[in-house]
Amino acid sequence: MALASEQTRDAFRLSMLVYDTRFRSWTIQIVVLVLVALAFSWLVHNLVTNLAAKGKDIDFGFLWTRAGYDINQRLVAYTNDSTHARALLIGLLNTLLVASIGCALATILGVVVGILRLSRNWLIGRLMTVYVEVFRNIPVLLWILLVYVILTEVTPPPNAFKVVEGKEPLARMWLDGSVAVTNRGTNIPEPLFSRSLGNIDLGIFLVSLDLLAIIAVLAGSFFLNRLVVRAAAVRQEATGIRPATWWKSVLIWVLPVVALLYALGFHLAYPVFKGFNFQGGIQVLHSFTALLIALTIYTGAFIAEAVRAGVQAISRGQTEAAYALGLPAGRTMRLVILPQALRVIIPPLISQYLNLTKNTSLAIAVSYMDLRGTLGGITLNQTGRELEAMLLLMGIYLVISLIISSVMNIYNNAVRLKER
Amino acid sequence: MSEIHAQTVPFVRETMLPPSAPPRSEAGAVRWLRDNLFSGPMNIALTVLGLMILYVVFQAVLPWLLHSVWNATSLGECREIVARTWGPDASGACWAMIRERWPQYLFGFYPADLYWRPTLAFALLFVALAPVLFSGVPRPLLWFSAVYPMLAFWLLWGGSVWWWVMVIAGLALTYAVFRLAVLRLGAIVAGTLAVVLLAAWSVYAVAPLSGRLDQVIPAAITPVASDRFGGFLLSITIGVTAIGGSLPLGILLALGRRSDMPLVKSLAVGFIEVVRGVPLITVLFTASLLLQYFLPPRVQFDIILRVIIMATLFAAAYIAEVIRGGLAALPRGQYEAADSLGMDYWQAQRLIIMPQALKISIPGIVSSFIGLFKDTTLVAFVALNDPLKGITQIVRSDINWKGIYWEPYVFVGAIFFLICFGMSRYSMYLERRLKRDHR
Numbered sequence: 001m002a003l004a005s006e007q008t009r010d011a012f013r014l015s016m017l018v019y020d021t022r023f024r025s026w027t028i029q030i031v032v033l034v035l036v037a038l039a040f041s042w043l044v045h046n047l048v049t050n051l052a053a054k055g056k057d058i059d060f061g062f063l064w065t066r067a068g069y070d071i072n073q074r075l076v077a078y079t080n081d082s083t084h085a086r087a088l089l090i091g092l093l094n095t096l097l098v099a100s101i102g103c104a105l106a107t108i109l110g111v112v113v114g115i116l117r118l119s120r121n122w123l124i125g126r127l128m129t130v131y132v133e134v135f136r137n138i139p140v141l142l143w144i145l146l147v148y149v150i151l152t153e154v155t156p157p158p159n160a161f162k163v164v165e166g167k168e169p170l171a172r173m174w175l176d177g178s179v180a181v182t183n184r185g186t187n188i189p190e191p192l193f194s195r196s197l198g199n200i201d202l203g204i205f206l207v208s209l210d211l212l213a214i215i216a217v218l219a220g221s222f223f224l225n226r227l228v229v230r231a232a233a234v235r236q237e238a239t240g241i242r243p244a245t246w247w248k249s250v251l252i253w254v255l256p257v258v259a260l261l262y263a264l265g266f267h268l269a270y271p272v273f274k275g276f277n278f279q280g281g282i283q284v285l286h287s288f289t290a291l292l293i294a295l296t297i298y299t300g301a302f303i304a305e306a307v308r309a310g311v312q313a314i315s316r317g318q319t320e321a322a323y324a325l326g327l328p329a330g331r332t333m334r335l336v337i338l339p340q341a342l343r344v345i346i347p348p349l350i351s352q353y354l355n356l357t358k359n360t361s362l363a364i365a366v367s368y369m370d371l372r373g374t375l376g377g378i379t380l381n382q383t384g385r386e387l388e389a390m391l392l393l394m395g396i397y398l399v400i401s402l403i404i405s406s407v408m409n410i411y412n413n414a415v416r417l418k419e420r
Numbered sequence: 421m422s423e424i425h426a427q428t429v430p431f432v433r434e435t436m437l438p439p440s441a442p443p444r445s446e447a448g449a450v451r452w453l454r455d456n457l458f459s460g461p462m463n464i465a466l467t468v469l470g471l472m473i474l475y476v477v478f479q480a481v482l483p484w485l486l487h488s489v490w491n492a493t494s495l496g497e498c499r500e501i502v503a504r505t506w507g508p509d510a511s512g513a514c515w516a517m518i519r520e521r522w523p524q525y526l527f528g529f530y531p532a533d534l535y536w537r538p539t540l541a542f543a544l545l546f547v548a549l550a551p552v553l554f555s556g557v558p559r560p561l562l563w564f565s566a567v568y569p570m571l572a573f574w575l576l577w578g579g580s581v582w583w584w585v586m587v588i589a590g591l592a593l594t595y596a597v598f599r600l601a602v603l604r605l606g607a608i609v610a611g612t613l614a615v616v617l618l619a620a621w622s623v624y625a626v627a628p629l630s631g632r633l634d635q636v637i638p639a640a641i642t643p644v645a646s647d648r649f650g651g652f653l654l655s656i657t658i659g660v661t662a663i664g665g666s667l668p669l670g671i672l673l674a675l676g677r678r679s680d681m682p683l684v685k686s687l688a689v690g691f692i693e694v695v696r697g698v699p700l701i702t703v704l705f706t707a708s709l710l711l712q713y714f715l716p717p718r719v720q721f722d723i724i725l726r727v728i729i730m731a732t733l734f735a736a737a738y739i740a741e742v743i744r745g746g747l748a749a750l751p752r753g754q755y756e757a758a759d760s761l762g763m764d765y766w767q768a769q770r771l772i773i774m775p776q777a778l779k780i781s782i783p784g785i786v787s788s789f790i791g792l793f794k795d796t797t798l799v800a801f802v803a804l805n806d807p808l809k810g811i812t813q814i815v816r817s818d819i820n821w822k823g824i825y826w827e828p829y830v831f832v833g834a835i836f837f838l839i840c841f842g843m844s845r846y847s848m849y850l851e852r853r854l855k856r857d858h859r
Contacts, residue, residue: 018606018608018609019606024608025680025681028608028681028684029681029682029683029684032681032683032684032687033683036687043714046713046714046715046716046717047713047714049716049717050712050713050714050717051713053717116466119463119466120455120456120459120463121456121457121463121466121467121470122456122457123456123457123466123467123470123471123474124466124467124469124470127470127473127474133841134837136790136840137790137794137836137837137840137841137844138794138833138836138837138840139794139795139797139808139836140794141797141798141800141808141809142797142808142829142832142833142836145808145809145812145829146825146829149825149829150825153823153825354696358698358699358700359699361699361701361702362701362798364701364801365800365801365809372699372701372702376702376705380709386709386710386713387710387713390702390705390706390709390710393702394694394698394702394706397697397698397699397702398694398697398698401696401697401698402697
């Protein structure tokens with residue numbers, strides 16, 4: 001081994017590019033760059049040759065042509081005269097609908113199961129372990145297919161609900177005649193406003209002003225509630241006695257919304273069997289329900305594991321310290337354990353949300369018209385634009401993933417342990 | 421002293437009394453029940469809830485299982501038998517379907533007289549895995565593990581044995597050249613030389629040499645086309661190959677992501693983040709729809725091979741992230757210790773860093789493997805006959821078995837559960853075996 005001072009005096013030799021650590025990393029990087037550039041140019045060359053041979057080009061103009069197909073679940077206006085871009089939007093909204101409801105339900109299920117699994121009750125603990133192990137070790141596709149098949153093949157046809165004089169109908173509606181599960185879909189009541197504020201046109205789609213008003217009132221309640229809770233905390237700091245706030249919170253959350261709903265003339269339109277099928281209400285497609293149920297119970301099992309691991313990661317001393325301070329078990333969990341466990345739980349929770357969102361693409365198994373069903377399915381087949389459609393599809397999924405992970409990372413940074 | 425004692429104290433016990441048994445309510449089953457099931461109102465409520473769940477599940481499932489029918493030729497006949505034996509309202513499982521169709525579930529449309537080949541390959545898989553998984557198995561068996569992939573591919577797809585012999589010869593030659601060159605030229609030059617040699621061998625030598633050998637000594641077995649593959653044969657082929665390929669690739673990607681070289685690092689980060697951001701289905705569609713655009717004209721690629729490559733790349737990105745976590749968890753001192761011993765990068769990685777990082781990441785790696793194996797069912801969407809959707813759809817569209825739904829899904833689900841659960845148990849065993857700290 002030569003000393004560093006001697007080395008600098010050496011004349012540069014070609015072999016130093018490989019054997020001298022000062023130059024080696026540059027050599028490697030340049031070689032990698034050249035190889036990557038060669039590979040890319042080879043791929044692009046092939047692409048150009050193949051496209052020319054087929055007489056195709058890369059053009060996203062197909063997005064603005066008439067789609068010509070119907071979509072059975074649309075959150076905003078769409079007809080088969082709309083453009084492919086509009087179909088893409090419908091698909092994207094359907095994907096986001098399943099993903100957001102699924103994430104919310106899976107979180108609730110996962111947290112409940114995760115905490116029950118840690119319960120001192122032997123029976124419940126074992127049952128939850130069985131649930132988690134069974135659902136984690138079987139492909140989610142199986143659950144989607146199974147739920148869909150059961151919903152479409154076991155449930156009665158709509159005419160089983162027909163009421164004939166003097167005869168009992170073959171099937172009954174649930175929840176006091178408001179929900180009917182048939183082999184065509186689930187009929188649920190539709191919320192309607194008799195004194196509606198109307199819609200506002202955003203150019204791309206209509207937004208209901210009633211919905212905006214409800215959101216605004218709920219946001220107002222949220223801030224008012226925070227003021228009340230903060231005032232209670234100030235009072236507790238000053239006097240040591242925390243005034244009861246729960247009834248104030250309930251009033252603040254409930255009263256304004258109820259008043260607004262009354263003012264808007266809120267009522268439910270029940271589905272009613274007429275002729276050959278149900279009229280009124282909303283028909284929820286079985287493809288949606290199957291996808292939602294399967295993704296919820298599957299992801300719920302993973303979230304339960306994350307929650308259990310997070311709670312177990314908190315040292316036993318924390319619980320003991322809380323008991324020593326005289327906190328009861330419920331408050332120990334709420335005030336001491338969960339806030340700390342949350343920091344451990346959130347990173348795996350983010351990846352489960354991402355997984356659920358990506359797994360919504362399994363909608364293909366039950367023909368739910370999500371992003372892959374519209375853009376990556378019918379649009380792709382009709383226009384023959386595989387390259388453009390797949391690029392767009394992957395790009396959109398990538399953007400959704402990046403948005404979810406960055407939002408959750410911001411939250412993670414907010415609850416992270418602040419170290420000096 | 422004792423004399424004084426004898427006079428002042430009226431009675432002194434000279435032997436210890438045996439401890440008396442605890443009260444009956446504080447011992448044995450009663451105590452256990454009280455502690456674990458009935459310790460408070462909340463606990464009692466949970467127990468009742470649990471019993472209710474158990475009751476609901478068992479009163480639905482038990483009769484169905486007990487009334488199973490194993491001998492029938494159609495679902496209608498099954499139902500008839502159940503109704504005749506157990507009454508008109510009874511429900512019963514119709515396992516006769518599995519009994520009739522299990523070869524299809526296992527092998528797809530693989531020629532029936534060649535079933536011995538995948539079976540043999542599957543049995544040998546365990547022989548090849550044994551020395552890798554368990555430390556008690558004789559080490560020389562590792563050579564068999566190294567040759568096994570080629571042997572298995574030959575058994576599954578058939579064709580001339582010489583092609584695979586030439587592949588093995590190329591790998592052996594490359595290895596020999598690398599071992600000779602590494603002493604004189606160092607790892608980088610020797611590695612480059614080996615890669616170039618391997619590429620040249622596979623492009624210029626394999627096909628002509630094996631063709632020549634075939635003419636001299638014909639040694640071929642019946643070739644089987646990829647579209648005949650299906651069922652668990654397909655799942656296990658894709659799963660095992662992709663698992664085997666994704667671990668080394670994942671390690672390389674993780675090292676790339678932690679590298680000091682900005683170009684290598686940004687390439688690794690870009691690859692990992694893009695792959696992790698898109699669903700596997702889009703990747704599989706890319707394999708089936710787009711790959712033809714990026715290959716030279718008239719180059720045809722086997723669909724199973726395309727799917728295996730895509731699944732490997734996909735899983736590698738996830739494994740890279742798991743291993744990166746393991747690398748980040750290692751204390752900085754381990755790297756510095758390796759440097760101060762004078763080890764170069766690869767020596768340090770191989771002897772110091774990786775054994776520890778991989779040990780930390782075992783649970784994550786195995787759960788990635790489990791995810792990958794479960795995801796092999798998605799190949800149904802690129803027109804391959806996976807057991808879950810492909811074969812079950814074929815069975816359900818048969819007029820005899822139309823309307824059957826619980827049995828195929830329970831059967832396929834049970835096999836997936838056994839394999840995946842087995843993998844997760846093995847990872848726990850491995851964690852315990854590799855545990856070096858004493859806590």
